[in-house]
Amino acid sequence: MSDKPLAAAIDGWHTMADKPHLIGTQCTHCDTYFFPPQNQYCRNPACDSTDFRQVELSRTGHIWSYTNACYQPPAPFVAADPFQPYAIAGVQLEREQMVVLGQVVAGVSVADLRVGMPVELVLETLHETDDDIKVTWKWRPLPTGSNPATGA
Amino acid sequence: MANEIAIIGAGMHPWGKWGHNFVQYGVAAAREALADAGVPWQDIRFVSGGATVRCGYPGYVAGATFAQALGWQGAEVNTSYAACASGSQALAAARNKILAGECEVALVVGADTTPKGFLAPAGGYRPEDPDWVRFYLGITNPTYFALYARRRMDIYGDTLEDFAAVKVKNSRVGAKNPRARYRKCFTAEDVAASAMVADPLRLMDICATSDGGAALIVCSLEYARKIGKADAPRVAGISTTTPTFASGVVEMPDIATDSAAANGVEAISYRSRIPLKAYEEAGIGPEDVSLAEVYDLSTALELDWIEDLQLVPRGEAAAWLRRGDTALGGRIPVNVSGGLACFGEAVPAQALAQVCELTWQLRGEAGDRQVKGAKVGITANQGLFGHGSSVIVKK
Numbered sequence: 440m441s442d443k444p445l446a447a448a449i450d451g452w453h454t455m456a457d458k459p460h461l462i463g464t465q466c467t468h469c470d471t472y473f474f475p476p477q478n479q480y481c482r483n484p485a486c487d488s489t490d491f492r493q494v495e496l497s498r499t500g501h502i503w504s505y506t507n508a509c510y511q512p513p514a515p516f517v518a519a520d521p522f523q524p525y526a527i528a529g530v531q532l533e534r535e536q537m538v539v540l541g542q543v544v545a546g547v548s549v550a551d552l553r554v555g556m557p558v559e560l561v562l563e564t565l566h567e568t569d570d571d572i573k574v575t576w577k578w579r580p581l582p583t584g585s586n587p588a589t590g591a
Numbered sequence: 592m593a594n595e596i597a598i599i600g601a602g603m604h605p606w607g608k609w610g611h612n613f614v615q616y617g618v619a620a621a622r623e624a625l626a627d628a629g630v631p632w633q634d635i636r637f638v639s640g641g642a643t644v645r646c647g648y649p650g651y652v653a654g655a656t657f658a659q660a661l662g663w664q665g666a667e668v669n670t671s672y673a674a675c676a677s678g679s680q681a682l683a684a685a686r687n688k689i690l691a692g693e694c695e696v697a698l699v700v701g702a703d704t705t706p707k708g709f710l711a712p713a714g715g716y717r718p719e720d721p722d723w724v725r726f727y728l729g730i731t732n733p734t735y736f737a738l739y740a741r742r743r744m745d746i747y748g749d750t751l752e753d754f755a756a757v758k759v760k761n762s763r764v765g766a767k768n769p770r771a772r773y774r775k776c777f778t779a780e781d782v783a784a785s786a787m788v789a790d791p792l793r794l795m796d797i798c799a800t801s802d803g804g805a806a807l808i809v810c811s812l813e814y815a816r817k818i819g820k821a822d823a824p825r826v827a828g829i830s831t832t833t834p835t836f837a838s839g840v841v842e843m844p845d846i847a848t849d850s851a852a853a854n855g856v857e858a859i860s861y862r863s864r865i866p867l868k869a870y871e872e873a874g875i876g877p878e879d880v881s882l883a884e885v886y887d888l889s890t891a892l893e894l895d896w897i898e899d900l901q902l903v904p905r906g907e908a909a910a911w912l913r914r915g916d917t918a919l920g921g922r923i924p925v926n927v928s929g930g931l932a933c934f935g936e937a938v939p940a941q942a943l944a945q946v947c948e949l950t951w952q953l954r955g956e957a958g959d960r961q962v963k964g965a966k967v968g969i970t971a972n973q974g975l976f977g978h979g980s981s982v983i984v985k986k
């Protein structure tokens with residue numbers, strides 16, 4: 440295990456806490472959420488607000504769909520050597536009424552997943568640089584029977 | 592009908608990985624379409640080109656480039672960029688010009704030479720660019736196709752065998768199409784033996800990128816009558832509408848969908864909205880359609896499209912496929928050209944290639960790919976950045 444410091448792979452898109460959240464924005468006029476965060480213009484066609492608050496998005500949701508990457512993506516992806524395939528999920532967030540993509544944590548394959556399965560957001564290594572370990576959000580299946588709708 | 596124009600010529604350069612300059616494919620397609628129409632190049636008053644954006648000088652893939660190659664003759668030009676829908680947008684521009692009475696006969700043309708390997712975004716640290724973000728996080732084009740495919744499996748019970756059957760079906764007709772790139776009859780075993788790319792999609796479930804060119808000669812109904820082509824197929828409807836907020840299906844290259852949390856807002860599927868304007872313009876419904884050319888970027892996506900065009904009820908496309916209802920000779924033949932499975936994608940030409948196939952089908956000139964009694968055809972495609980289109984051609 441490397442003793443390099445952890446750093447967000449993309450600055451300002453998630454908290455670094457033990458139970459991390461994605462950081463989004465919400466229009467103060469119409470309540471539409473945005474991820475990635477944006478605070479310049481509201482994309483709801485019925486709203487011309489330029490007023491946004493920063494919000495932590497729900498850190499649990501249900502799988503909308505899932506797949507994996509069997510081949511190494513091109514740059515700017517930085518692959519481990521040798522390349523390790525990983526699963527990917529789109530996750531429906533109840534309160535925000537949106538689907539957010541992300542990798543699934545290491546060790547979980549598509550055979551372990553199904554549409555509708557509850558998952559939570561965690562941080563895991565995306566890749567290492569000379570100076571630090573770049574972490575990003577990934578989805579992790581929750582134990583069967585847990586109810587993410589209440590676990591905001 | 593007041594909003595119709597005639598298609599009097601169609602032409603294509605065969606799809607392949609030829610590695611030549613795209614201009615050559617466009618010129619070949621344009622000359623074939625002109626000869627097909629029997630219209631001299633000098634009579635064309637509007638050249639409408641489909642564009643794409645490539646590293647280097649994007650403005651070069653343009654209507655004017657083809658007009659110069661065919662020989663400057665003082666026509667007006669237009670260039671349309673709309674990703675996979677570029678060809679339809681170029682066709683819509685020509686239709687507008689003709690219906691406005693500014694031009695009687697126009698050339699619509701698109702051609703492309705695709706680079707080898709992955710299309711990767713510019714480097715650096717650029718989180719403001721969604722295309723950079725998704726590649727950085729390890730999400731490629733097949734990821735999106737696979738998410739849609741898996742949803743079909745878990746919700747409707749589609750199987751890997753169904754997806755392979757789409758490839759088998761399309762390769763059977765594509766093998767008879769001299770303009771197709773892949774002309775081999777593949778079996779379900781061939782598909783199953785190809786490498787898994789993005790579970791559940793294998794290499795042979797996913798379309799390649801190709802070189803190719805396609806062109807149409809379109810004109811006013813009056814001009815068609817004047818040159819003795821009053822019964823030429825007509826463009827009866829074109830849709831190039833954007834998505835509607837809140838777009839509820841995660842679309843390439845985005846990392847998230849719109850949020851439908853606002854009062855009075857609901858999540859809406861873009862694909863299912865694309866054909867609506869085309870049906871409305873044409874004044875016909877899905878029950879009138881004889882055949883469809885849809886954008887099978889993946890085998891599973893063909894099944895989505897059949898439902899999005901309302902040709903079959905939601906969730907039933909695989910059942911129709913299993914019964915042979917979407918094959919040549921079936922109730923609603925889909926992709927009798929062979930589709931992207933047999934062509935590979937040449938972005939600015941592809942939407943026009945779909946219309947070329949409908950034109951030949953409606954004229955009864957499609958040879959051993961012919962759909963008997965074809966009267967109405969519909970196309971559908973969707974690409975990056977909220978671009979998509981659907982064109983209805985009728986006899």
Ligand SMILES: [Zn+2]
Pocket residue numbers: 466467468469470471481482483486487488
């Ligand atoms: Zn708003």
